[in-house]
Structures are given as structure tokens and as C-alpha cells.
Amino acid sequence: MDSVVTHVVAALAVVIAASHAAGAVARKLGQPPVIGQLFAGIALGPSLLGLLPGGVDEKLFPDEIQPVLTSLAQVALVFFLFAVGYELDLGLLRHQRAVTAVSVSGFVLPMLLGAGIVLLLPGGFAEVNDGRPVDATFVLYMAVALSVTAVPVLASIIKDQGIAGTRPGTIAMASAGVIDALSWPVLAVVLVGGDHGSVREWLVKAVLLVVYLLVMLFAVRPLLGWWTRRPGVTAAHRVPVAVSVALASAWATNALGLHVIFGALLAGIIMPRLPDGSPDARLLGPLQDAGGLLLPMFFAISGMAVVLGGLHGSDLLILAVICVAAVVGKVGAGALSARGARQPWRDALLIGVLLNTRGLTELIVLNVGLQAGVIGPRLYALLVVMALLTTAATGPLIRVLRRPAGVPPVARGLPDARPGPEAAPPVAAADTAPSP
Structure with a gap:
């Protein structure tokens, strides 16, 4: 046990330092930190560190500590997805025609293209997926893999590029939130479809899942609301309760054969907000800080699973097909639907480009598929490369x-980095008139 602890501590030091340094380099290059952090994970795996003589990667990350590192990565995902669910706000969907159009098309068209390329090239995908069957579960999984947009990474890019609060930035952010909200249930269906248990086992899990949802919505949620309204309850009390609910909910969905991410997301959604409907920053901040500190472990695990040396020359054709479908599905759907909602062409193209950001959310989907056995190492590596390319672009x-x-940018309806009255008009105007 002492040896395991020693290796885990050393691995944590290396991973956090390397991820932080690579993320800082990526930001200096005008890229989101997730790009550098994922490259750091790849470099610490067999694709680069494993090429050094003496088995440095195996000494630094021996097999006996992999379960511990994976557990830390899963805890980081629980905190991260809880924060995503807690911040999720679909209010714009009820008021913005542009958001509705972009959300629906940005979800449906990439799914159709993801499924379509598999159906057109079943032999190629079966070969790159190490002979796994090209069945309905795999087709649906590829559809989901091409449909997601990374909301946290997108928010960072929008802020860094100075387009927060503009029509394109706000429409893209709201649409990305809706798209991901639609993608998670479909991914859950994929995991259920990949479970080849007996009909009786399926029925038992389905009943337990319904019971879990009812308990969370009609018992845990009211109880949390009553508890948070009690006098004297401070942030110091709310954070441990929120963490406990998130971890317990994640355990429940994982025990039901889904994944910890679904329970964490639902726990965040049902967590009571402030009276004005906004998230409580005193609750959200500590969870985001803890998740951000542990999240490099997730990037390290994701990167170390990428074995670039195992790819074949013929895999490049499948990679090209995946990348083209991914870009066309997001940029094309976002731009055309935004244009149909009376957005200027430049704004519409900007919305499509923003939706093409995949990053962290894509990595979560890919890790779920790899752990569930829906995809193998070769296809996983290709999809990670696709996520890197689309996000970096x-x-x-x-x-x-x-x-x-x-x-000038304001006259074109494009973002102005300056705050105040010179900023672009609110998104609500997008439903009644095009950008000035």
C-alpha cells in the first residue's frame, strides 16, 4: 500500500504540473487550455513517454495505480458535471427563435451525418473499431459523438475572443447548452442498448431507474429546497451536502449500468438556486475549484488511452471522413439555421464555427464509449484527434x-470587446430584425 501511495502522489505531481504548463502554453497560442492539457496527457502515455527507453511511462504510471487515477478522474467528472447541471439555463430556448432553430439543427444534422457515415462505410468502421459489430448501438453512439458541443470550453473561447454578450456568442452558448441537454439522454440509451443482459435484468434496471428519477425529483429536490431555506444555513453547510448528493446520485446511475456523469448532471439540475433563479456562487465556486484541480487526471487518463502508434495508414481515410462530417454537421447546420432565423451571414457563420467546439464534453462521451466497449482504442484515438482539430480550429x-x-465591428453586428452601451444589442432583437 505504501508503494501505491508513493506512486499516486508522484503521478499526481507530474500530471498536475504538466497539465498546467501545457494549458498555459496553449492559452498563449490563442487556444483553450483543454488543448494543451490533452496534449500533456497524450505525451505522458505510450504515444510519447512510452517511446523512451527503460519503460519510463510504466514506472511512472504502473498498472497498480491505474484504478486510483481513474477513480480520481471520475470524481473530477462528478464535480464538473454537477456544476454544468447547476448552471444549466434553458430559459433562452423559450424566447429565442434563433436559439430554437440553431439548437434543433445543430443536434439533428450532426447526428444524421454521424449515423450516415457509418452506414455508408460499415466495413471501414468495423475494421478501425477492431472488428466490433456495426450494430444499432454503435451507429447511435457515433451519431451522439458528432452531435455534442463543449459548453465550458465554448464559454472560455467566447470570453477570450471578446464576444460575450453579443448576438452570435449568446445564441451559440444557449444553443450549445440545449444540444448537450439533448445529447445526454441519447447517450444513456446507447449504454442501455449496449447492455446485453437478459430481458428480466433490463426490466429490473428500468424499474430501478424510474424509481431513482422519482426519488430525485419528488423527494430529494423538495428536501434540499426546505433545507437550504432554513435560517442559519450557510455556504459552509451547503457545499458538503451538495457534494454528498452529487456523489450519491453518481453512484446510483453507475450502479444501474449508466455512468457517473448522468447522476452528477441530474444532481446539479435539481439543486435549489437563489430566489432570482441564478446559481449560488458560494456553492458553485468550491466545486468548480475542486473539479478544476482534479480534472487534469481526467485529461491524463484520456490522453494515455490514445495510442497513436497503433493506428494504420488506412485509418487516415476514416479520420478524414469523421472530420468532414463533424465540421459540415456543426458549421453547416449552425450557419444555415441561424441565417434562416434572419441573422447576417457573417454572424451565422460565426455561430456555426462556435458550435463546432467539442473539447471536454467530447472527451467525456469518448471515455464513456471506450469504457463501455462500444469503441476500441483505434477509433477512440481517431475521435480524440477529431475533437482536438475541431476545437483548435x-x-x-x-x-x-x-x-x-x-x-467597425459594432456596425457589422460583430462582437466588441468593450463593455457598456457600445456592446451589441441583446439577443432578443434577433427574432424581430437582422443585425444592424
Whole structure:
């Protein structure tokens, strides 16, 4: 046990330091930190560190500590998804025609393309997926893998690029939230479909899942609301309760054959908010800090599972097909639907480019598929490369679309980094008139 603890402490030091340094380099290059952190994970795995003589990667990350590192990564995901669920706000969907159009098309078209490329090239995908069957579960999984957008990474990019509060930035953020809210249930269906148990086992799990949902919605949620309204309850009391609820909910969904992410997400959704409907920053802050500190372990585990040396030359064709389908599905759907909602072409293209950001959310989906055995190491590596390429392309494409064309950014309806009255008009105007 002492040896395991020693290796875990050393591994944590290396992973956190490498991830922080790589994330800082990525930010200096105009990229979101997740790009650098994932590259750090890949570098610490067999693709780079494993090439050094003496088995450095195996000495630093021996097999006996892998369960501990994986557990830390799962805890980080629980905190992260709880925060995502707690911040989730679908209010704009009820009021914005543009958000509705972009959300639906940005979810449906990528799913159709994801399923379509598998049905058109079943032999190629079966070969790159190490002979796994190209069945309905796999087709639906590929559809989900191409449909998600990384809301946290997108929020960071929008802030860094100075387009927060503008019509394109707000529409893209709201639409991405709706798209991911639609994607999680479909991913749950994939996991259920991949469970080849008996009909009796399925029925038992389905009943238990319904019971779990009813308890969370009609027992835990009212109880949390009553408890948080009690006099004298402070943030110091709320944080431990929120962590306990998130972990217990994650355990429940994982025990039912789904994944910890679903329970954590639902726990965040049912957590009571402030009277004005906004998240409590005193509760959200500590969970985000803890998740951010542990999240490098998730990137390390994700990166170490990428074995670039195991790819074949023929896999590049499948990678090209996946990337084209991913870009066309997101950029095309987002741009055309935004244009149909009376957005100017430049704004519409910007919305499509923003939706093409995958990053962290895509990695979660890919890890779920790898753990469930729906995809193998080779296809996993290709999909990780696709996520890196599409996310890394977002910043440069935004800068191209914002390049001056003889008209100031505000006059074009494009973002102005300055706060205050000079900023672009609110998104609500997008339903009644095009951008000035």
C-alpha cells in the first residue's frame, strides 16, 4: 500500500504540473487550455513517454495505480458535471427563435451525418473499431459523438475572443447548452442498448431507474429546497451536502449500468438556486475549484488511452471522413439555421464555427464509449484527434470572421470587446430584425 501511495502522489505531481504548463502554453497560442492539457496527457502515455527507453511511462504510471487515477478522474467528472447541471439555463430556448432553430439543427444534422457515415462505410468502421459489430448501438453512439458541443470550453473561447454578450456568442452558448441537454439522454440509451443482459435484468434496471428519477425529483429536490431555506444555513453547510448528493446520485446511475456523469448532471439540475433563479456562487465556486484541480487526471487518463502508434495508414481515410462530417454537421447546420432565423451571414457563420467546439464534453462521451466497449482504442484515438482539430480550429476561424472589412465591428453586428452601451444589442432583437 505504501508503494501505491508513493506512486499516486508522484503521478499526481507530474500530471498536475504538466497539465498546467501545457494549458498555459496553449492559452498563449490563442487556444483553450483543454488543448494543451490533452496534449500533456497524450505525451505522458505510450504515444510519447512510452517511446523512451527503460519503460519510463510504466514506472511512472504502473498498472497498480491505474484504478486510483481513474477513480480520481471520475470524481473530477462528478464535480464538473454537477456544476454544468447547476448552471444549466434553458430559459433562452423559450424566447429565442434563433436559439430554437440553431439548437434543433445543430443536434439533428450532426447526428444524421454521424449515423450516415457509418452506414455508408460499415466495413471501414468495423475494421478501425477492431472488428466490433456495426450494430444499432454503435451507429447511435457515433451519431451522439458528432452531435455534442463543449459548453465550458465554448464559454472560455467566447470570453477570450471578446464576444460575450453579443448576438452570435449568446445564441451559440444557449444553443450549445440545449444540444448537450439533448445529447445526454441519447447517450444513456446507447449504454442501455449496449447492455446485453437478459430481458428480466433490463426490466429490473428500468424499474430501478424510474424509481431513482422519482426519488430525485419528488423527494430529494423538495428536501434540499426546505433545507437550504432554513435560517442559519450557510455556504459552509451547503457545499458538503451538495457534494454528498452529487456523489450519491453518481453512484446510483453507475450502479444501474449508466455512468457517473448522468447522476452528477441530474444532481446539479435539481439543486435549489437563489430566489432570482441564478446559481449560488458560494456553492458553485468550491466545486468548480475542486473539479478544476482534479480534472487534469481526467485529461491524463484520456490522453494515455490514445495510442497513436497503433493506428494504420488506412485509418487516415476514416479520420478524414469523421472530420468532414463533424465540421459540415456543426458549421453547416449552425450557419444555415441561424441565417434562416434572419441573422447576417457573417454572424451565422460565426455561430456555426462556435458550435463546432467539442473539447471536454467530447472527451467525456469518448471515455464513456471506450469504457463501455462500444469503441476500441483505434477509433477512440481517431475521435480524440477529431475533437482536438475541431476545437483548435475555433479560435483562428473566429479571428478570420472578425477580420475588419472596412466597417467597425459594432456596425457589422460583430462582437466588441468593450463593455457598456457600445456592446451589441441583446439577443432578443434577433427574432424581430437582422443585425444592424
